[in-house]
Each structure stands twice: as C-alpha cells, then as structure tokens.
Amino acid sequence: MSQESLFLDSGQSDVKEVKPRGRLGLIVTGVLGGSLVALYAVAAPFVTPALRKVCLPFVPATSAQVDNVLRVLRARSGTLVDIGSGDGRIVIAAAKRGFQASGFELNPWLVWYSRYRAWSEGVHRSTSFHISDLWKVSFAQYSNVVIFGVPQMMDQLELKLASELESTAKVVACRFPFPTWVPEHTAGEGIDTVWVYDAKTFKSHLQHGMTRKTTPEHTDPSDTHT
Template identity: 75%
Template structure:
C-alpha cells in the first residue's frame, strides 16, 4: 500500500514537472515568435517605407524611369549649355549620370534613400562619381538658385506650385527642361520629341518678372 502511494505521488510530481516544463517552453516559444514577427514588420517598414511615404504626401512624385529617348532629348536641348545641372526627383540617377558624361557638374535630389544609394553606386560604377552628387531631400525644402540648368520629371498636380518656386529662385540665365508634363502657364521656348518622350524647354528670362530700374523721382517712398 505504501509503495503504491509513493509511486502515485512520484507520478503526480513528474506530471506536474512535465506540465510546468511544457508551459515554460510554450512561453519561450511565444516570446520568440513575437520577436520574429515584430522584427519582420520593422524590416518590412524599413524597406518599403521610403517607397510608400512619397505616395502619402500631398503631391505624389512617383518613380518612373526615364527612357533612353527622353534622356537623349534632354541632352539634345541642352547641348549648347554648360555649368551645373540639377535633376529634381532624380530617381535612379540616369539623367544625372548622362549629364555628367556630357560635361555637366550634375546633382540629383531624391526623397527615396534607396534610389539615392543606388544612384551613387551606379555613378561610381560608370566612373562619373567625381562629377555627380545625390542628396536625400524633399524638393520643396531645397533652393535651386545656384543651378543654371534644371530638369524635372513632374506630375500635373505639382507643376503650378513648382513654377512659383523656380520663378522665385532661379537666375535669369537659367534654363528649365520639363519632361512628360509641361508647366501650366509658362510658354516654352523650344519643344523636342513626341508622346511621353516630349520635353519642354523654358528660358528663365522669359518667366522671371522684369527688374525695373527706378529713377530717383520714381522710387517708392
């Protein structure tokens, strides 16, 4: 009788220990699974966040790679130009790199950091990294006053606002090339290409307000 009782107590104790062990294992497994899922979500956001964030802005500037013909048209209308060039929304850097190969000191501004890092690598691989620079920045927070040539692949929703910005910031000697969509109120000085490859060329002196020279008697009080 006593031996049976001892065996029963021993079996009960073993069962309790087994249940406690299973519970502890399940708890650790649950914590591990939570960490894996949480880490995966953080990694997913880190990768996709820069792509999604621009789409959530008031004005969306999606990444649509420039075609070879578009690049050729841009360089064609700027063939007599020199100096600095900026690509607003430079994407994967192909306009900036092509401009650098044509002799420009070229700069790209892009909100998506992954595209900026890729552009820098591509410029290094193409051997033009000394004549190119790529920055992660919102175009509305950058001044373009120092650039003599401006290239923009915009969308209709932003062009009117961009008109005001460029009209205010650019020097009268600057030239602007709009790809895919023209500016709504400016009159282009030249147009090249057709269809989606069309580019519109604007000389800043035609859209900059004239600077009036006042005589002493005409100066405002």
Template identity: 70%
Template sequence: MDGGGGTRPATLEEGRPTECVPPASLEANSLKKSSWGVLLTGIVGGTLVAVYAVATPFITPALRRICLPFVPATTKQIENVVKMLQGRRGPLVDVGSGDGRIVIAAAKEGFTAVGYELNPWLVWYSRYRAQREGVQASARFYISDLWKVTFSQYSNVVIFGVPQMMAQLEKKLERELGDDARVIACRFPFPHWTPAQVTGEGIDTVWAYDVRSFRGGDGRPRSHFPSVIPIQ
C-alpha cells in the first residue's frame, strides 16, 4: 500500500549522463562570433602585410652600410637651397630626392630638375606631387641607387647626406662633375671641400661648393685621397 497517496515521480537512471541540446539561437550566436573572429583575424593580418609592404622600402635603405634615410626637408631648408641656386643655370639633380620637395621647388624656379630615389613609394608619391603642382614636365623622378648614377650631365647637385657617405660621395662627384657645377649639401657638409657659401643654422644649414674651387688648374680633381693604394 502506497502511503504517499500519489504517483512516484520519474527519476533518472543512476550513472546515466544527462544530455543538453542548446537552443537554435545559441548555435546561431556561436557561429556569428566565430565568423567575426575569422574576419577580425583576416583584417589584422591584411593590415600587417600592407604595413610591411609599405614600410619595408623605407626601412631597408637604412639597414645598408651607406644609406640615405628619408627625412623630409623643412621649409627653411628648401628656402636656403633655392637661395644657393640664385643666378644658376643648367639641369639640377637631387640625390636621394625623398618625397620630391627640392625637385619641385627647383622646377618652380625654372630648373629642369631630376630626382633619384631608391624607394619606389616615394618616387610614385613625388610624381603625383609634381603633377598636382603643375611641374611634371620639368620635374622628373627615377627609381635608382645614387651609386649607380652618373652625374656628369648636371650643373647643380643637391644632397641630403649622412656623415658615413660624404667622403665617398666627394670622390664620385670630383670624378664626374664639370668645372661649372655647384654642389649643395644639406644637414651635413663634405669633410674635405671648402664651401663657397654657407647659409642657415642648425639642421637648416646649407653648404654650397663650386667644383672649380676644389679642382686644380688643369681641371683635374684635387683629390684628398691616394690614387694608388699600397699593397700590404
């Protein structure tokens, strides 16, 4: 006789695990979160690849033994360069032209100006700027290593150099430039040449060198370096 007066409730079998089936809404939320995770991973990965692709040409020149890292010219530096070009004629070259500011400024002053730059992104940007400023006919830019370019056809050379390369660049320019050429150095002077003019101060200092001043009377380079290296 059942003293409980009612039906005994059903119980789970001992030792049998329970099974829970998530509602459809929970499954949908889980899939949605997974999709967002994949999308976010793709965006982050794509951004890193893009940054690497853009930044690598900027960084790799700085890892070379002798380099020209990109540092934009200041407004005052450009003014000082233009001042050193007053009364000058003939084609101009900017060695390591960066974003093209010097070349474009020279083109606006009436020069046929060329920029050589190793970084392709900067060359493309410089071409865009020249077109936007309306001087694309007289301001041209090329992707090239300065050590592989001959500068004999230029009467005016502008260089934003670094101390480690100035002595070697002296030798190259002495060999290649004509007697009427002028070399304008920004930020760092050449170690052996005596400047014809100096203007500005601090990082805006600009040195102008006339080739005839460091050439001998026979027109040959008055070199500060031995022409023959003795064999040890």
C-alpha cells in the first residue's frame, strides 16, 4: 500500500471520529441553551417586578394573616379585591366565605397557579385572577380591598384608593399601615397585624385637605367691596 493510500485511510478514520463528537457537542449545546431559556422564562416574572421603582414582592401570607383579614371582614359581603394577590390564598379564602373575589398580580406564573388552586378547591366560579399592574387598574367596583403593600408605595396608594373607591368601601392593609389614614381598628400583632380603614373617613379627609389647599388663608379687605 502506498503512503498516499495510508494517508487517505488515516484521514477518513479521523473524520469518522470527529463527526460523532461534533454531533454530541451540538446536542449538549442545545440542551444547555434550552435549559437557560426555560430558566429565564420561569425566573423573569419573579425578577422583573423587583426592578420596578415601586413593586410588590411575593411574600406568601401566613395563615394568621389570612385569618385576621377574614375576621375583620366577617360582617362584610359583596366584592373583594386582593392587590398583589400572589398565589391567590386570600382570594380563595374570601371566596369560601361568600365574597366575589378577585386578585391582581404581575407574575403570570402566580396567576396561573392561583387559577388552578381556585379550580381545584371548587371556587373558580366566584374568583378571578388578572395579570395587571395595580397602577393601571381602577378599583372603583370593589367594596372590600386587601393590600399587602410596602412602605414606598402606601402614600401613592392612599391617593389612588381615596379617589376611586365608593364611600361604603373598606380597606384592609397587611404588614404595613397607610401613612396618614387613621384605622378604625386593628387585628393581630407583629407581622400578622392588619389595619382596617373606612373609605368614608379617608375620602372626607382627602376632600378636606384639598379644600384647605385651594382656600386662601388670608383675605384682603379691599377685595370684599361690592
């Protein structure tokens, strides 16, 4: 056999060895790429809200917090909304007590999970869950509002709710109270404390504050001539 034939045979055997390795590399690369895409798809809805200037982080309500919310609303009925509903536990518990309950949440995975939980627990007909930014939604239709807020957003939320809610509404704040509203009463202690606010009271305070701002403090006598 000539040297040229030996060289060709050797080259062919090397090609045969390289192809399987190249195919394996493509498979590994594809698997890793797919895993990264899947990880991003799952993690992005949890991470993205944290990058917003004011956001509601997902911190599941404790059983004591849920019980306290239901306790302070035990004499109430009608519609209820949980702002930043997370995994839906407040909405589902309220629906079991007879409320027509809704939840608004930015994280689509949590919304889909909430819908599944509501269906599995038999309250899907009296619950609804929406993927939405709370600042882009009007809460005027709700007579009971529950909010697990953070201090950075509570002053802005005061103005929003005071301008939208009917005077018969009640607002329940969990973990953090509103900065200027005076609660009717509270329930629980520590991180499980909830504060209850009457819309008629905080709406009148808002109107009074606006009136004071638009009314001159001093009147020039010369302006009173007829």
